[in-house]
Structures are given as structure tokens and as C-alpha cells.
Amino acid sequence: MSAAGEKLAAELEKILLKRVTAGKLGLPSMATAGRCLEILRDPDYKSSKLVEAIESEPMLALRIIAEANSAALNSGVRIATLEPAVARIGAQRLKTIFVEHAAEEVFRSSDRKLADANRKVWEHSIAVAILARDIAAVINNPEPDACYVAGLLHDIGKPVVGATLLAIDQKTRQGQKWLDLPLWLEVIDLSHRKVAVAIATEWRMPADVISAIRDCSDYDSTNRASIANVVRLANAVAKREGYATHTVDVDDVEAMIMVGTSMLGADNSLLTKLGTTLRQRFPAGAH
């Protein structure tokens, strides 16, 4: 790590953490999702209040109605309005939808290069989320949905840091290149986790989900079947299957899979099957 990268990352972290906690990241869907998640936190929440919050973002409203009418939930009657849709989907699945919707928005960018880089990270995140849910299921982790959400959010800091760097770059440079690509990537690598933790904390994600986002590098052997460990293993399997955002060290990935397989008591052949069928279930670029 270069001194310049570390210094810049520290500065950026400060700015972004302040913005996240002040709710000033400037992403409307994050605000809506945050509000919806807040409403759902109350076990006696009023669905009218939730519907009102969802209505403020038409794309989210459409997504919820589509989900309620999907084959998985459609019990015969087509739904065209939000209130019955919300009732049909249920609080648990709604939480996942809000997080998914908000996260997807974070990965959008009007800058072509950034959008391209973000698309790769988003595809990697979806792959990790799907695998985390699959692994949770095969090892009997009781919270496959939380594993999915943690997988989805584990790299959410990357596009946020990227977008901020781009904004600074556009403001400061005058015909000159401000940051070269290696330094750009280094800064993102150094600061994205803290930013992601801040976002997840702001959204009041469960402690286990936040822990999964905080550290993806080493397993926690004191809590073998934890959500964090499931996401770590899913992350490694996704990379082995080609859902990586940058060049990976094959031995490093293999080590993470070996340790994770033993740590979680997963069946290695099943894990390979989950990985190899991932591309059929989620072709890169489909999302």
C-alpha cells in the first residue's frame, strides 16, 4: 500500500462516513429503502404507512407488485395495488427486496467507465448473495435470507467510494489526470469496507450481517456456521467461478474454499455443483 493511497483513503473515509450518518449520500432509493426498513422494524407497523413510503418511489412500487404476482407467491388472484401486495409478500421478504433495490441503485452511475466497473461488482455481489443463500441452505444455517443480504451488501462500499472519487476528480482536475488507475483501485480497496459497514449500520442491518461486511478476509473459528463465514465461503466460490471484480490469486481463493468447506462442514462436491450451476442460474450480465 502506498502512503498516498492510505492518506487519500483515510480522507475519503472521513467524508463518506460523515455523509452516510447524516443521510447525505444523495441516493433517493437508499433514503426510501431506509425509511421502509425503519417502518418494518416496528413489529406492529401499519401497512398504510409502509405503502405511503414505497409509493414515493415508483420503481420500487412496481417491483413490489411484480413480486407479489410472481409464480412464487401468486395464489390465484392478481394484485394491482400496493396494500395487498405488501400483505402477500410479508415483512421478511420485503426487507430483502428493499435492500436489494437500494443496493442496485447504488451500483448505477452515469459515468460509463464507472458504470462498467460497478456492473462487475454488482454481478459479483449477486453471485455471492445467491451462493451464500445456497450454502446456508445446505449447511442448515437458519438465516438464508440474511446470508443473501450480507452477500449483496459486502462490496457496497466500492461504488460509493468510486462515485465520490469521480466527483472529486471532475471538480478538481482541469485537463490533468488527478488519479491514476492503480491508485484509484487502491483507495477503493482500502476504504470500501468501512463505508459499507457505515451504510449497513445506517440501515440497521443485523450485527451478523454487518460483521460479514466488515471482514471478508479471514474466517471466524469461534462461530463456525455464522453468516459472516457463509459469505466468506460464498465470496471465494464466486471468484473461483469467474465472478470476480479483478484478477484473483488462485491459490488464495482455493485456500479460502478449503478452510470454509471444513469450517462450515459443507460437502465439497455439492459446493462445486453450486458453483458450476451458478452461471446457468445467474448468467453474468443478466442483471
Next chain:
Amino acid sequence: MPRILTIDDSNTIRTIISKQMTELGFEVDQAEDGEQGLAKLEEISVDLILLDVTMPVMDGPTMLAKLRERGDKTPVIMLTSESKRSIVAGAVKLGIDDYILKPFKPDELKGKVMKALKIDSVGGAAPSSAGPIAANASVGGAGVPAGGGGGGNGGARQFVDILVIDDMENVQKKLRTLLPQHVTLNGCVSAREALQMCQERVYRVLLIDLVIPDVNSVALMKQLRVLQPHAVMVALALRSANDITGECKTQGFTDVLFKPFETSAVDEFLSSHFDVEDVLTVDGNLLECNAFTGKEEKVERYFSRIKTLAHDSFDKLASACYEDAILDLSKIPPHNERLVRLLIDLEKESKRLGIVMRLVGPPAIKKMVTCVADTANLPFFEDRETARGAA
């Protein structure tokens, strides 16, 4: 007999490993640290090394590096309480075959050893899962999830025809009453149970309710497909005006079975996925075609099934030295063309096996058979007794 070297500073671990490996029929040698291990390998040649990481005198990674330096490529499984990515990645670079984290289950050790030794299965009795071995006091209390790692799943899984996944227990009970006895059925009320059952057994058809509280049935179906790649996925849905069947097929289901169950729909489901109809009854050398009860579009399947079963029966009769067979067509549906095609085929097959085929049936069937040149000369009788008398 494969020979294994276990290198670990813990006497307890070496003893446990030696006991398990000996029970599997392997010869086991022991060493207390890397230096002793290297010395041992100067004297003997082994098929597999089980290597700890943290040891006095010489640790595992150092020993492994020295071993590879001198060109020794013996397979190594790292067996350790060390889970640091950097350390394990270093060992992967030096060519370890696998990794086992302490505390471990006997099944995991067995599975990974077998895999490293490229042995498919073991004749000897491996100890059944007896819980994690408390090999490391500091993490001995950590729960190890179910499922032996390394793919050692110990033996064939039980085969069951149908698994019903529906949170309403009555659904599976009702379906049971509508199925023939020989069709086996399991039921469960939650996704968790379903996943567990699909890990333990092999199913032909999975019936998945579309509305299970807090479960995305499509996601569940996709997870189950990984566990049961050959099973047919059928959705259980309530009847509605919408095109549920179309939607379900788009989502990846093969078919839909609607609730509440109707006998005809269950029959249709059975005929689509199971060969449950007793289309041919065999008693000695008497083959009786049973009545066709399904929908018209299934009649082709009925005739094709008769043909298959009759071929099998002829084979058995020939093996048992029968010289003739009686085919009773009294209940066969009067499908002229299909019947004639069937008889031409059966005549050919019976001749090939040296069996004389005699037909029995009502006048209407006789008329169909005798008015076609290819079947006109087949011996046809009014009843079984007369046919037997003609033998």
C-alpha cells in the same frame, strides 16, 4: 495397504487419527514435529501425510517446503486449528491436497483421506458420526454443523417417489389417500426440512407449494434442484383464473398440480411421472391386457407400455422354456391401427424367441385382427380354455 504418516505435536490427535485410520485398514506412522516427520520420510515411503501447522522444533509449513524442495510430492492434508488465509494459501502454493480444521468429525477425516488416496469407497467399517472430536481445547466447544465435509457421504441414499413440501400437513395426507400403495411419499412442512430430506434421500418428484410462509418457493425449488438434479419439480397451487401453469413453467417448474386435489388430476400426474398402471397382468403363460382408464391422449402410451411389458414377459417365458403364450385382448381398447401394430410386433418377437402366441378376445377385436392381412393368420380363440386346449 495404504500407509499414512500423521505429524502432530499432540499425542491425543495422533492417537485418534491412528485409531480411525487403522479401522479403515490403513497402516499408520507417527511423528511429533516437522523434523521428525522429514526423518521418518527418509526411512519409509507413505501414501499420504496428515500435517499439523503449529508444532515445536519445525512447524508444518516449513516441513512442507523442505519436503517439496527435495522433490517429494506425497499428498498432504493439512489438519490444523489454524484457519488464517495467508498461512493456508502458502500451503496451497506448496501443493497440499486438502485441509481439515480442528476439531473435526470422523466422517470428514475419512472422506478427505479417501479422496486424497483416490479410493472410492471403503469395505471396512468406518465409525459413524460420533460428534466432533474435541481435539483443540480452545475451540472444542464450537458447534460443528451437520454434514461430513469432503464429500464422504457414506453409502447410497434411499430412493423415494415423491416429496411433498407444503406447510399444511393435510395436503400430504390427502395426496397419500389418492396414490397407489406402491408409490412412496414423504412430506414436510418447511423449507429447512425439505433441504434436509433432499440431502438424505433421492426423490423422483418434488411437489412444492407455491405459498409457504416466509419462503420464496422458486428460490427453494432452485436450491432443491441442486440437491436433486434428476427430480421433476412440480408446483402445488390453488386453482385460479390466471395462467399459473404458464407462469410456473417460466419459473422453472415442470408442471403444476392444483389443490384441492381432484382424482383425475392426480391420475394424470401419476401417468405423467410414474409407470403406475398395471396394463398387463401375467399369470404363468397367460398375458392379460387390462382396461385403459386414462385420458384419450394417453392411449399411445398405454399401447407402448403393453408392448414393453409383453416383450419382457416373452423373455421370461422363453427362459422358463415355455413354448406358447396366450394374450388375452378382452379388455384392450378397440383402437384398430394401434392394436394391429402391436400384434405385428408381438408376433415377430414371440417368433424370434420360439414362442407360439395365441390370441383371445371378443368378436369385435377378432374382426379387427382378421381383416388385416398381416395379422389375419394369428390363432384367435373365443376364450382362454379353448386357447389352452389348442396348445
